[in-house]
Amino acid sequence: MPPVLVCHDLTFSFPSGEIALEELTATFTEGFTGLVGRNGAGKSTLIKLLAGTLTPTSGSVERPERIGYLPQDLVLAGDRTVASVLGIGTVLQALARVDAGDGRLEDFEIIGDDWDIEDRVRAELAAFGFSDLDLDRRIGTLSGGQVVLLALAAQFLARPDVLLLDEPTNNLDGPARDRLYQAVRRWPGPVVAVSHDRELLELCDQIAELRDSAITFYGGNFSAYTAAVATEQEAAARAVRTAEANLKRQRRELIEAQTKMDRHNRYGKQFAEKSNMPAILAGAMKRKAEVSQGKLRGGHEADLDEARKQLEEAEERVRDDDRVRVDLSATSVPGGREIVITDDLVLRNGVEVDLHIRGPERLALTGGNGTGKTTLIDTVTGAVPPRSGRVTGYVPIRLLPQRLQILDPDLPVLTSVSRLAPGADDNTLRARLARFLLGADVITRPARTLSGGELFRASLAGLLLAEPAPQLLILDEPTNNLDLDTVAALTSALRQYRGALLVASHDRPFLDEIGLTGEISFTAEPPPGRFARVEALASSAE
Incomplete structure (x- = not known):
C-alpha cells in the first residue's frame, strides 16, 4: 500500500531534557492502523508529531497537506456553537445573507458548491446520534461524549487526507462508542488511532506497536497481533533455552580444556625433571606448549563470549510479561x-x-x-x-x-x-x-x-x-x-x-x-x- 505518513529519524525531547522518542523511523500506509504500546512509550507524543501540533527536536515527518486530528483531551470553548465546531458557521452566514437578498459576491465564493450544506450536515449528525441538534446551540450544554462525537462529525464533513485519533473512546459510554465504531468503519481514508480499546482495535487493518522508540507493524486486527506476539514469544523463549544450554556447554568445555592443559603441564614438567632434559630444550618445549595452550584457551573463551552474547540477544527478545500474582x-x-x-x-x-x-x-x-x-x-x-x-x-x-x-x-x-x-x-x-x-x-x-x-x-x-x-x-x-x-x-x-x-x-x-x-x-x-x-x-x- 502507498505510504501516507513517513517518519525519518524522529527525535523529540521535552524542555526538561527527557527524551520521549529517539531516532524513530516508520512508514504508515493506507487503511486503519491501531497504535499501541505501554504507558510512557510515547504514543501520544508521536501522534502529535504526526499531526504537526508538536515540532520534532530532530528528524522530520512527511505528511499530506490536510490532516484531521482528534486529541485525547479535547478542550473546546463552551460558548462555541455547534455550527462553529463543525466548521460551517461562515457558510451558513453567507447562505443566510443570500436568502435574505443581501448576498454579495464574496458570499457566493464562500458558499461555492455547498448550497446543500445544511442537508449534508443533518445527515452526518444523524449518523452520530444527533437527530434534531440546533446548529446554534452552545456546546457547553452538551456532555463530554457528545462533544467528542461532534468533533469527529466535523472531521467527516472536512474529509482530511488522513485522520489521527488519540484515545477516542475514553469517557464515551456504550452507545457513543458504538457510534464511533460505526463511523470508523465507514471512514473512506487512512486512519491512525492511539487506543487501548480492544473493540476498536479489532476493526484495524494493522497494529503498530511502539516500543523503545521503534515501531513494529503486524498485519491484521488486535486478535491477530496478540497471536503473532504470542508466537514470537514462544520462539524467543526457545531461543533463550537454547542459548542457555549452549552457554553451559561452552563453560563446561572451557573447564575441561583447562583441566587437560593443567594435567599436560604437570606431566611435561615431571618428564623433563626425570629425563634430565637440557634446560634450553625444556624451555623451548614449555614456550611451545604455552603458545598452544593460549590458542586453545583463547578459542574456548571466544566461544564462551559468543555464547553469552547470543543469550543476551535472545533475552532481549523476551518481553517482560509478568502478571500480578497475590494472595488475597x-x-x-x-x-x-x-x-x-x-x-x-x-x-x-x-x-x-x-x-x-x-x-x-x-x-x-x-x-x-x-x-x-x-x-x-x-x-x-x-x-x-x-x-x-x-x-x-x-x-x-x-x-x-x-x-x-x-x-x-x-x-x-x-x-x-x-x-x-x-x-x-x-x-x-x-x-x-x-x-x-x-x-x-x-x-x-x-x-x-x-x-x-x-x-x-x-x-x-x-x-x-x-x-x-x-x-x-x-x-x-x-x-x-x-x-x-x-x-x-x-x-x-x-x-x-x-x-x-x-x-x-x-x-x-x-x-x-x-x-x-x-x-x-x-x-x-x-x-x-x-x-x-x-x-x-x-x-x-x-
Whole structure:
C-alpha cells in the first residue's frame, strides 16, 4: 500500500531534557492502523508529531497537506456553537445573507458548491446520534461524549487526507462508542488511532506497536497481533533455552580444556625433571606448549563470549510479561453473606434503587453517561447522602476512583501503603508490593513521580492490602487511560480477588474477562426513577 505518513529519524525531547522518542523511523500506509504500546512509550507524543501540533527536536515527518486530528483531551470553548465546531458557521452566514437578498459576491465564493450544506450536515449528525441538534446551540450544554462525537462529525464533513485519533473512546459510554465504531468503519481514508480499546482495535487493518522508540507493524486486527506476539514469544523463549544450554556447554568445555592443559603441564614438567632434559630444550618445549595452550584457551573463551552474547540477544527478545500474582485470601466472603442492602433508597438525582448484593457477586454497572452510575457508587460509599432511604453495608468497602486519589502524592509509595495497613511491617509490605510488580526502586519514590501504570498498580495494591481487607471492592471506569499491559495486570489481580465486586465500566471485553455474575443497567432516560437489575448470569449466592 502507498505510504501516507513517513517518519525519518524522529527525535523529540521535552524542555526538561527527557527524551520521549529517539531516532524513530516508520512508514504508515493506507487503511486503519491501531497504535499501541505501554504507558510512557510515547504514543501520544508521536501522534502529535504526526499531526504537526508538536515540532520534532530532530528528524522530520512527511505528511499530506490536510490532516484531521482528534486529541485525547479535547478542550473546546463552551460558548462555541455547534455550527462553529463543525466548521460551517461562515457558510451558513453567507447562505443566510443570500436568502435574505443581501448576498454579495464574496458570499457566493464562500458558499461555492455547498448550497446543500445544511442537508449534508443533518445527515452526518444523524449518523452520530444527533437527530434534531440546533446548529446554534452552545456546546457547553452538551456532555463530554457528545462533544467528542461532534468533533469527529466535523472531521467527516472536512474529509482530511488522513485522520489521527488519540484515545477516542475514553469517557464515551456504550452507545457513543458504538457510534464511533460505526463511523470508523465507514471512514473512506487512512486512519491512525492511539487506543487501548480492544473493540476498536479489532476493526484495524494493522497494529503498530511502539516500543523503545521503534515501531513494529503486524498485519491484521488486535486478535491477530496478540497471536503473532504470542508466537514470537514462544520462539524467543526457545531461543533463550537454547542459548542457555549452549552457554553451559561452552563453560563446561572451557573447564575441561583447562583441566587437560593443567594435567599436560604437570606431566611435561615431571618428564623433563626425570629425563634430565637440557634446560634450553625444556624451555623451548614449555614456550611451545604455552603458545598452544593460549590458542586453545583463547578459542574456548571466544566461544564462551559468543555464547553469552547470543543469550543476551535472545533475552532481549523476551518481553517482560509478568502478571500480578497475590494472595488475597483475607478478602474472601462466603456465598450468601449479606454485602449491601438498600431500603427504599432514592438517589439525589431521583433514581430509585433496589439493591441487594450477597456473597462474592461480581456486578457490572452499565448505562450511558449521566444516568446515575457514579451517583450510586458515591451513595454506597457514603460520599453523598441519598434523597431518601438508606444503604447498609455489612463488610469493609473500598473504592478505586477514576482519578486514583488513594496515595499521598508527596510521600513514598511504601509510606502511603503502610498507613492503609498499619499492622504490617515494612518487609512484609515490600514483599506484597513486589507481587504487584512494584520493586524497591518504585515504592521508595513519591507517588507523583510514578508512571500511569505504576500509579494504578500502587493504588490498587494500597486498596487490596488495606486493613481491614476490602470484601466489597468498587471500581469506577478502571480501564480509562490504561495501557493494555496495565489492563492485563488489573484483570489478573481481580481474578485473584475473592470478595464482591461492583464495577462501572463501558469496556465490555474487560467486564467479560473478570467473570461477572450479574449486571445492573441504567437506562439513558430512566422512568421516574427506576433502573432494572438484570438477572444474575451465574449468581454465586445460589
